[in-house]
Amino acid sequence: MPTPRLSSLVSLVFTMSALLVTSGCTAKGEPRREAAASEPAQPEKSEAPVPGGLGWVMSSGSVQLEVLPQFEVLDRRSNTLDVHLLLRLRGMGEVVGERPPLDLAVVLDRSGSMAGEKLLAVKQATLDLLKELKPHDRLTLIAYDSEVEVLTEGLVADEAGLQTARKAVLAITDRGGTALGPALFRGFEAFDPQTRKEDELRHLLLLSDGQANEGEKDPLVLGQRARENFGRGVSVSTLGVGLDYNEELMTRLxxxxxxRYHFIQGTDAISRVLSDEFAGLVATVASGIEVTMQMAPGVQVRQVYGYSWQETPQGASILVGSLAAQQVREIVVKLQVNFGTGATGQLALGTVDLRAKDQTQRGRAVEGKLALSAPTSADAEELRRSERTEVTVRVAEVESAAQMQAAALAVDGGDYDKAREVLKDSVHALEQQQKATPSPKLAKQLEELKAAESGLDAARQSAEQAKIYGKQSKAKAYKLAK
Known part of the structure; x- marks a missing residue:
């Protein structure tokens, strides 16, 4: 008798909220009643059961979530098993009509190391960014060196406001040290919770070319402050310019x-990167996305690749951020399953909870819950046939990205032999995987790993080449994991 595919059991397409242009109906097809102004906004929940009774699905919406297992049948031949899940999120629909209002804070480094071409390029890119703002947007501009200077705060981006902002940008000059921490904190303060609108996107852009050396400098403290503000509806993207900034801090923030984190090696790329960041921001269909996993007894979350996550007593909380229209994010989660004595049949893994703000519905809070369970077997052939190779390929990608990151860290420490060993092992493992599950993605990743290995000789030649190698490798690993 053929093995039932787990895709019918745990593969979920969960659509959180109907697009304004396609539907005003709930999953049951009933007209949605718009809340009166005096009613408190309540999270919109998915209502219709997925076939099999293991989740919920809406008829249409702005976010789609699939949960796919690497193997659709769990191997119960041992007491402990590693289980990989792929969480695939997609921004649904297209951006139509007027985009949501934007409350934007741009926090610019103007320390002495920014003198000359760097500062000029940053000012030009910021002026170009101002052209994209609309009268319903607000703008905060902060420049920092040893001190923090607020150039504009909550400025309405109408014609008069933009003229004021342009003059402020043109007047920026280089001076002093790098009070990155205090500048970041001041940027967060500009987002007044008392004036927050549900449909408003709140975003902070931080740019730096150097090490934080004034005020708070601890990446853990600064990262925690960014996480707290994410919980208040403020997202953060960072732009590292040149070779001397702290990428651990910038990626953590x-x-x-x-x-998103961006590595900008040359000043000619600053305008392009800022433009790309802004384009993704204004195309947002869902923001503040957070996934919480509540695991069943005997199941633990061991690793989440590429995304900020925190362990909870029952599982993990994963910060996803936002999704633009048609954007896809793929998150690999590794679970450890401890089988109880005599465990057979269907095994409950836990639940996945999704929360977000639907920007196609004026920032309406939406949420949904998905229950996961899987059949178990001790039959080797049945287990082999249950593999979902698309998940296997993604697991290999993120694991090799982690190895590329490890090699870059070894180069930072001057241990080139360790870096070469790490990369050789990763290339060998990926070549074996490519033979088992041929994929253009794996072929491309093999090229990246081999290029990283061959680049070690150049990195040995000078401190500058070593910095270039480290920044480039970490930026590639970061993007691959996303």
């Missing part, structure tokens, strides 16, 4: 803040 972006991950904890639910935004």
């Amino acid at each position: 972006a991950d904890q803040g639910g935004g």
